[in-house]
Amino acid sequence: MDELPIEPVDVDREQALTASHIKAQWPIAYADCFCAALAVLKDATILTGDPEFKSLEEASVSIQWITETWTPDGQGSRGRMFLRS
Numbered sequence: 001m002d003e004l005p006i007e008p009v010d011v012d013r014e015q016a017l018t019a020s021h022i023k024a025q026w027p028i029a030y031a032d033c034f035c036a037a038l039a040v041l042k043d044a045t046i047l048t049g050d051p052e053f054k055s056l057e058e059a060s061v062s063i064q065w066i067t068e069t070w071t072p073d074g075q076g077s078r079g080r081m082f083l084r085s
Helices: 013-025 030-042 051-058
Strands: 045-048 062-065 081-084
Touching (some): 030 051, 045 051
Parallel strands (some): 045 062
Antiparallel strands (some): 045 081
């Protein structure tokens, strides 16, 4: 992970509340709600191939769909999520 341009982000109260509001409105895993909440709060795009995020297309969450399996390490990306701002 140190080789990738990834920045770990601590969860704060605002993100936790946003994630819980998303969970209350959409059928998505609670952990995925934190990704969606961070995207909303940072005005970022979720880069994913996880079909569970399809339900968020109706919400105000920006999603870029991965159409083929790819990661920088060549191990595949299906089900992984990345934020792009």
